[in-house]
Amino acid sequence: MSLISLVLTLIVIGVLLWLINTYIPMDAKIKKIINVVVVVAVIIWVLGLFIGGWGEVGNIRIGR
Numbered sequence: 082m083s084l085i086s087l088v089l090t091l092i093v094i095g096v097l098l099w100l101i102n103t104y105i106p107m108d109a110k111i112k113k114i115i116n117v118v119v120v121v122a123v124i125i126w127v128l129g130l131f132i133g134g135w136g137e138v139g140n141i142r143i144g145r
Contacts (some may be wrong), residue, residue: 087127094123098115
């Protein structure tokens, strides 16, 4: 994934989160939970892009 694609994806995610927070009426606690879940998911996704090898974790064998 190129850097431009990454930045555009992050901008789209940010705008969607802003739209949800601004125009969908819901309790502040629920908004906070949604924000935290989205931010953690994006951080994990970006780390997976830069670190790589997430798919190889399942192939690790312990023992014989």
